[in-house]
Amino acid sequence: MYYIDPHIHMVSRITDDYVRMARAGCVALSEPAFWAGFDRGSAAAFHDYFRQLTEFEPQRAAQFGIHHMSWMCINAKEAENVSLSREVIAIIPEFLDKPGVLGIGEIGLNKNTKNEVTIFEEHVELAMKTDELILVHTPHLEDKYKGTRMILDILTSESRVKPERVLIDHVEEHTAKLALDAGFWVGMTLYPITKCTPQRAVDIIECFGTERIMANSAGDWGPSNPMNMPDFIRTLRSRGHDAMTIHKLVYENPLRFMSQARRFNFEPPIPLRVQ
Numbered sequence: 001m002y003y004i005d006p007h008i009h010m011v012s013r014i015t016d017d018y019v020r021m022a023r024a025g026c027v028a029l030s031e032p033a034f035w036a037g038f039d040r041g042s043a044a045a046f047h048d049y050f051r052q053l054t055e056f057e058p059q060r061a062a063q064f065g066i067h068h069m070s071w072m073c074i075n076a077k078e079a080e081n082v083s084l085s086r087e088v089i090a091i092i093p094e095f096l097d098k099p100g101v102l103g104i105g106e107i108g109l110n111k112n113t114k115n116e117v118t119i120f121e122e123h124v125e126l127a128m129k130t131d132e133l134i135l136v137h138t139p140h141l142e143d144k145y146k147g148t149r150m151i152l153d154i155l156t157s158e159s160r161v162k163p164e165r166v167l168i169d170h171v172e173e174h175t176a177k178l179a180l181d182a183g184f185w186v187g188m189t190l191y192p193i194t195k196c197t198p199q200r201a202v203d204i205i206e207c208f209g210t211e212r213i214m215a216n217s218a219g220d221w222g223p224s225n226p227m228n229m230p231d232f233i234r235t236l237r238s239r240g241h242d243a244m245t246i247h248k249l250v251y252e253n254p255l256r257f258m259s260q261a262r263r264f265n266f267e268p269p270i271p272l273r274v275q
C-alpha cells in the first residue's frame with residue numbers, strides 16, 4: 001500500500017532507511033526543521049541546514065522513488081537563545097521560494113517557557129505574513145497537556161490563523177480532541193519509547209474518527225523507527241479496518257493537508273478522491 005510519512009528527519013537517517021521505506025510503499029515524505037541533538041551556534045549553520053533540507057535531501061530521496069518536501073524554522077529547543085532565533089527567522093523567507101517547502105515548522109513549545117512562547121509567536125507572525133502552512137511540535141510527556149493548551153490558545157486568539165492550515169503534531173489520547181475540536185489537523189507520532197505506539201494510534205482513530213488526522217514516524221537521530229508507518233498499516237488491518245480507511249489515513253489525509261501549500265510539488269500516483 002502506498003503511504004506518505006508527513007514527519008521524518010531524513011538528515012539523521014542512513015540510505016538503507018530510504019530503501020526500506022520505498023520497499024514498504026512510501027512515495028513521499030515531509031521533513032520539518034528540528035534540533036540536531038546539539039545547539040547550533042550561528043545563523044550560518046541554519047542556512048547550511050536549510051540548504052541540506054531543500055537541495056540535497058530531495059535528490060537523495062529521489063534515487064529511491066520517494067518525493068521529499070520540507071518545513072523551515074528554528075526548533076523550540078533552541079528558542080531560548082532569542083537573538084539567534086531572530087537571526088534564523090530572518091533568513092527563512094529566502095527558502096520560502098524553494099520547491100517543496102511546505103511552510104513553517106516544526107515550531108511549538110518544549111518546556112513551555114516565556115522565550116519559547118515569544119519565538120513561537122514570531123514564527124506564527126512570519127507564517128501569516130507569507131501565507132504559509134504551519135506544523136506544530138507539542139511538548140513531551142508531563143509538559144504535553146499544558147503546552148498543547150498554551151499553543152492552541154495562542155493560535156485560536158490570532159484571527160488570521162486558519163485552523164485547516166495548521167497541523168498539531170505529537171497528539172496523544174488526552175490532547176487529540178482539544179486540537180480536533182478547534183478545527184486543526186492532528187498528527188500522531190509513532191515512537192518506540194515516548195509518544196504513541198501503533199496500537200495506541202489505532203485506539204485514537206477508533207475514539208475520534210478518521211477526519212483531519214494522520215500518523216508519522218518522526219524518525220530522527222534518537223530511538224525511533226521509520227518502519228512504524230508500515231507497522232501502523234499492519235495494526236489497522238489486524239484490527240479490521242478496511243483498505244479505503246487505511247488509504248485515507250496514511251495517504252489521502254497527509255496529501256490533503258500538504259497540498260494546500262503554495263509550493264506543494266508532488267504528483268501523487270493515486271489522485272485524491274473528491275470529498
Ligand SMILES: [Zn+2]
Pocket residue numbers: 007009032034106218
Ligand atoms: Zn520532529
